[in-house]
Amino acid sequence: MPAIAARGLVKTYGKQRALDGLTIEVPEGTVFGLLGPNGAGKSTTIKILTTLTAPDSGTAHVVGHDVTRNPGRVRLAIGCVSQKISVDPWATGRENLVLHGGLYGMRPRDLRRRADELLERFDLKAAADRLTRTYSGGMQRKLDVAMGLIHRPKVLFLDEPTTGLDPEARAAMWTEIAALSRDEGLTILLTTHYLEEADKLASTLAIVDRGRVVALGTPEGLKSELRGDAVQVELAEAGDAMRAQRALERLTTEITAAGRSLRARADDGAAAVPAVLAALDAAGVAVLSVTVARPSLDDVYLRHAGRVFEEVAA
Amino acid sequence: MSTITARPEPMVRGQFVRHAGYFMTRGLRALLRQPMFVVITLIQPMIWLLLFGQLFRRIVELPGFGAGDYLDFLLPGVLIMTALFSSGWSGAAFVDDMERGIMDRVLTTPVRRGALITGSILHNAIVYVVQACIVLVTAWLMGATIGPGVLLALVAAILMVAGFASLSNAIALLARTTEALIGATQLLVLPLMFLSSTMMAEQVMPGWIATVAAYNPVNWAVVAAREAMAGTVDWLHLGLLAALTLLLGFASTRAFRAYNRSL
Numbered sequence: 002m003p004a005i006a007a008r009g010l011v012k013t014y015g016k017q018r019a020l021d022g023l024t025i026e027v028p029e030g031t032v033f034g035l036l037g038p039n040g041a042g043k044s045t046t047i048k049i050l051t052t053l054t055a056p057d058s059g060t061a062h063v064v065g066h067d068v069t070r071n072p073g074r075v076r077l078a079i080g081c082v083s084q085k086i087s088v089d090p091w092a093t094g095r096e097n098l099v100l101h102g103g104l105y106g107m108r109p110r111d112l113r114r115r116a117d118e119l120l121e122r123f124d125l126k127a128a129a130d131r132l133t134r135t136y137s138g139g140m141q142r143k144l145d146v147a148m149g150l151i152h153r154p155k156v157l158f159l160d161e162p163t164t165g166l167d168p169e170a171r172a173a174m175w176t177e178i179a180a181l182s183r184d185e186g187l188t189i190l191l192t193t194h195y196l197e198e199a200d201k202l203a204s205t206l207a208i209v210d211r212g213r214v215v216a217l218g219t220p221e222g223l224k225s226e227l228r229g230d231a232v233q234v235e236l237a238e239a240g241d242a243m244r245a246q247r248a249l250e251r252l253t254t255e256i257t258a259a260g261r262s263l264r265a266r267a268d269d270g271a272a273a274v275p276a277v278l279a280a281l282d283a284a285g286v287a288v289l290s291v292t293v294a295r296p297s298l299d300d301v302y303l304r305h306a307g308r309v310f311e312e313v314a315a
Numbered sequence: 316m317s318t319i320t321a322r323p324e325p326m327v328r329g330q331f332v333r334h335a336g337y338f339m340t341r342g343l344r345a346l347l348r349q350p351m352f353v354v355i356t357l358i359q360p361m362i363w364l365l366l367f368g369q370l371f372r373r374i375v376e377l378p379g380f381g382a383g384d385y386l387d388f389l390l391p392g393v394l395i396m397t398a399l400f401s402s403g404w405s406g407a408a409f410v411d412d413m414e415r416g417i418m419d420r421v422l423t424t425p426v427r428r429g430a431l432i433t434g435s436i437l438h439n440a441i442v443y444v445v446q447a448c449i450v451l452v453t454a455w456l457m458g459a460t461i462g463p464g465v466l467l468a469l470v471a472a473i474l475m476v477a478g479f480a481s482l483s484n485a486i487a488l489l490a491r492t493t494e495a496l497i498g499a500t501q502l503l504v505l506p507l508m509f510l511s512s513t514m515m516a517e518q519v520m521p522g523w524i525a526t527v528a529a530y531n532p533v534n535w536a537v538v539a540a541r542e543a544m545a546g547t548v549d550w551l552h553l554g555l556l557a558a559l560t561l562l563l564g565f566a567s568t569r570a571f572r573a574y575n576r577s578l
Binding site: 048051052053054055073076077079081083084085086087088089090091092096100101103104105106132148 | 330333344348415417419420421423424425426575576578
């Protein structure tokens with residue numbers, strides 16, 4: 002039985018179709034990444050799976066229970082960490098944890114022990130009895146995740162867990178998340194618009210665009226689906242893009258242009274560079290830089306969604 | 316569109332009271348940690364008594380007003396007014412929680428929605444009792460007569476607190492912004508107060524206001540409290556208030572469904 006199974010989810014807000022037949026299946030004990038730009042439907046998917054809202058059509062099961070028919074069962078089994086840090090600023094870290102755990106019906110003694118354990122694990126012990134409004138963003142985020150774990154859930158939902166964190170806090174959070182799935186056998190559904198994050202944490206990845214899954218696989222598998230290396234050319238003049246594209250047609254494949262930058266694929270990127278430069282020179286196109294990279298998730302996204310990731314994410 | 320209903324599960328069944336207690340404690344704790352709010356909360360009810368007590372002191376001299384001392388007449392009114400002003404803001408805590416994402420986090424737990432409302436009502440009721448004590452002590456120092464009937468007057472006021480806090484919470488869940496909540500509360504509180512015998516005896520009101528007042532729950536509470544202070548039990552108005560409070564409590568619990576649908 003998969004930990005999460007969503008089939009054909011549709012959700013519209015007014016005229017906006019947030020989800021358009023989204024289907025995913027997450028095996029127990031894995032980290033599943035939903036990757037896509039803002040507005041792709043990631044958060045809506047999480048809201049449905051965590052029983053906050055109902056889909057217009059489609060079904061969703063979490064740990065075997067239907068989210069609309071049996072939300073109580075689902076709620077007992079899941080932990081949720083939303084996009085926004087949601088801790089009570091007028092309560093201490095410990096009070097936040099204990100109140101939240103109490104809502105799951107945990108026994109007071111077990112609850113106290115579990116709160117201590119999590120405060121220790123997330124390195125919040127020294128700050129445990131301070132009001133959380135005095136915490137840094139990184140500390141609040143850690144408490145946020147700790148609250149999601151207080152009742153030992155089977156499935157943890159992390160909606161953009163590192164958005165708004167500085168690079169150091171982000172790296173620390175990645176280490177924590179990786180450890181959670183490894184040590185506790187927790188199933189994690191993670192949404193992110195950071196390609197690096199998805200690459201690092203998720204064992205299976207679904208690329209979401211306009212409310213549907215456009216690609217599914219392991220990060221490695223998705224990357225190896227792309228033939229060859231990514232070649233990126235920065236042109237001096239955006240007006241040259243068309244000419245440059247034509248000049249490269251025989252040397253590379255999958256050429257796309259966006260403003261002054263051109264992306265293409267070549268079987269052996271390093272070897273292709275001199276030929277690319279020569280061809281552009283012959284066509285009279287001035288070049289600022291040429292870079293060659295192993296395929297990244299960025300390229301995967303570009304290929305499946307037909308757009309460059311950063312542009313939509315911005 | 317299907318709706319998500321909240322059926323309690325075995326593990327959290329029978330935890331309603333415990334959960335309501337959590338939310339009550341949380342609200343009181345947050346209040347006590349903000350001394351500025353505590354001061355405002357405590358001073359405001361005194362202002363009504365002192366201000367209106369002085370301003371309208373000679374109103375009893377109006378022919379047909381029917382009360383000997385204005386302070387004695389005003390005191391039950393101020394008790395109800397304090398209930399109204401204090402609980403009208405109840406929804407603000409809900410809006411804060413929505414804005415901070417705390418509401419959504421709580422709604423992903425198996426907690427009963429009614430426990431959230433009940434916790435909020437208990438919190439408001441406790442704050443109110445403290446405020447009422449300040450009003451009563453101030454009034455007593457000013458020479459008001461206070462008998463054992465005051466306890467029943469407090470019952471009427473607490474019913475008012477429960478009903479109005481529920482209404483405020485329901486508005487918060489439906490409107491979801493502080494601005495809308497403030498607007499709606501302002502729109503309700505002042506007219507409800509002036510269309511009642513809070514400050515003015517029914518005998519000297521314009522006829523149409525007296526008619527409206529007969530259907531105004533705030534007036535039911537004021538009349539019941541005034542009767543109680545005078546030593547009689549006004550079963551009709553107390554009963555109407557209790558029924559309305561239950562209705563509003565139920566409606567605010569249902570308002571969570573509308574909130575969920577809007578997510």
